[in-house]
Amino acid sequence: xxxxxxxxxxxxxxxxxxxxxxxxxxxxxxxxxxxxxxxxxxxxxxxxxxxxxxxxxxxxxxxxxxxxxxxxxxxxxxxxxxxxxxxxxxxxxxxxxxxxxxxxxxxxxxxxxxxxxxxxxxxxxxxxxxxxxxxxxxxxxxxxxxxxxxxxxxxxxxxxxxxxxxxxxxxxxxxxxxxxxxxxxxxxxxxxxxxxxxxxxxxxxxxxxxxxxxxxxxxxxxxxxxxxxxxxxxxxxxxxxxxxxxxxxxxxxxxxxxxxxxxxxxxxxxxxxxxxxxxxxxxxxxxxxxxxxxxxxxxx
Amino acid sequence: xxxxxxxxxxxxxxxxxxxxxxxxxxxxxxxxxxxxxxxxxxxxxxxxxxxxxxxxxxxxxxxxxxxxxxxxxxxxxxxxxxxxxxxxxxxxxxxxxxxxxxxxxxxxxxxxxxxxxxxxxxxxxxxxxxxxxxxxxxxxxxxxxxxxxxxxxxxxxxxxxxxx
Numbered sequence: 001x002x003x004x005x006x007x008x009x010x011x012x013x014x015x016x017x018x019x020x021x022x023x024x025x026x027x028x029x030x031x032x033x034x035x036x037x038x039x040x041x042x043x044x045x046x047x048x049x050x051x052x053x054x055x056x057x058x059x060x061x062x063x064x065x066x067x068x069x070x071x072x073x074x075x076x077x078x079x080x081x082x083x084x085x086x087x088x089x090x091x092x093x094x095x096x097x098x099x100x101x102x103x104x105x106x107x108x109x110x111x112x113x114x115x116x117x118x119x120x121x122x123x124x125x126x127x128x129x130x131x132x133x134x135x136x137x138x139x140x141x142x143x144x145x146x147x148x149x150x151x152x153x154x155x156x157x158x159x160x161x162x163x164x165x166x167x168x169x170x171x172x173x174x175x176x177x178x179x180x181x182x183x184x185x186x187x188x189x190x191x192x193x194x195x196x197x198x199x200x201x202x203x204x205x206x207x208x209x210x211x212x213x214x215x216x217x218x219x220x221x222x223x224x225x226x227x228x229x230x231x232x233x234x235x236x237x238x239x240x241x242x243x244x245x246x247x248x249x250x251x252x253x254x255x256x257x258x259x260x261x262x263x264x265x266x267x268x269x270x271x272x273x274x275x276x277x278x279x280x281x282x283x284x285x286x287x288x289x290x291x292x293x294x295x296x297x298x299x300x
Numbered sequence: 301x302x303x304x305x306x307x308x309x310x311x312x313x314x315x316x317x318x319x320x321x322x323x324x325x326x327x328x329x330x331x332x333x334x335x336x337x338x339x340x341x342x343x344x345x346x347x348x349x350x351x352x353x354x355x356x357x358x359x360x361x362x363x364x365x366x367x368x369x370x371x372x373x374x375x376x377x378x379x380x381x382x383x384x385x386x387x388x389x390x391x392x393x394x395x396x397x398x399x400x401x402x403x404x405x406x407x408x409x410x411x412x413x414x415x416x417x418x419x420x421x422x423x424x425x426x427x428x429x430x431x432x433x434x435x436x437x438x439x440x441x442x443x444x445x446x447x448x449x450x451x452x453x454x455x456x457x458x459x460x461x462x463x464x
């Protein structure tokens with residue numbers, strides 16, 4: 001069954017299911033690389049990743065001023081629209097924290113994946129509110145400098161009074177983890193960091209972490225809560241990709257084409273406003289930075 | 301009428317292969333066909349060339365005596381893949397032929413062969429950059445505006461300005 005090596009092979013006629021079966025044999029870090037091959041491959045990679053992550057646990061590292069440390073582990077529950085949902089590995093695993101005056105809130109310090117506790121996926125720490133009882137959600141949006149993307153996640157938990165016997169212990173709260181959801185790109189090991197002292201210091205330096213957002217939601221986070229948080233109150237209809245065109249006939253490689261970026265919120269006005277943006281965008285003020293730049297609606 | 305001990309397969313161009321039915325006991329498609337009602341003159345295997353079907357049948361013959369439990373799913377994580385020296389013919393095969401074997405195995409529903417060829421193809425992809433993979437497979441849906449490229453990455457600055 002040997003033959004002359006003919007290339008390229010025609011993967012275009014191979015059904016998506018087979019492409020996914022092939023990709024499921026790759027390691028997770030390689031799958032994130034392969035994602036860049038094409039749109040079709042990216043979709044197959046998402047499916048393959050969701051399969052690979054079914055055997056993976058995610059651990060959240062929480063403590064309060066260095067004490068009362070707990071590391072709830074989560075296991076895969078479901079995958080939908082590039083969002084993976086994890087639920088506690090052990091149900092009813094809870095930790096007691098104190099919300100008395102003068103004490104700092106419990107803090108989510110690290111997020112690790114699998115058995116490797118030396119690689120941190122969290123760009124910035126997040127306060128875990130325990131003052132009021134009930135269900136809460138901590139939303140996170142981490143901008144990774146390695147892949148220039150926003151990676152979103154949410155941690156849902158419930159807070160209850162702590163009882164010793166029948167007596168409520170003042171100031172003590174029981175935190176029970178309920179779920180952890182994240183975009184699949186959040187789990188890209190290539191964007192994670194070695195958990196070393198320098199990294200801890202960087203995470204705690206406020207001015208270095210302006211691109212990372214945290215928000216607390218009381219109760220269940222609705223889809224509009226998440227949308228508002230992720231897009232700064234701008235709906236998907238107001239999102240645009242920036243596309244930079246190479247000037248006609250130009251072989252100038254000193255100014256490479258920019259990768260498309262998702263822009264939300266307000267851009268600084270530079271020179272020329274796109275009529276199409278004016279006509280369709282009511283909430284975002286967008287402008288062309290350069291004559292080569294085109295703003296393409298994100299939802300097309 | 302076919303001999304129950306043998307089965308005749310017909311490829312896309314009409315070439316026929318008659319082999320012992322026992323060779324194909326791992327093919328769910330063939331087993332379902334044998335159990336179905338109706339005329340059993342020959343089974344058409346569309347979209348499979350004679351060369352590829354011959355290779356598939358060779359694989360089936362080599363593994364006909366295997367006593368391992370049939371795989372329910374090529375991606376069954378409870379049964380780790382172990383390379384078998386009898387399958388070395390697939391290792392030196394060109395990429396496009398290997399893909400044809402994967403598709404033929406999928407059509408005939410032979411999970412062991414799907415896994416073997418998928419594993420081999422994955423090992424060829426492993427460690428390669430996106431550009432190298434594009435050169436291997438020439439994907440026809442490459443959309444520049446939707447796919448990241450390592451050397452074309454800009455970033456959003458503090459005010460949303462593009463910086464390089």
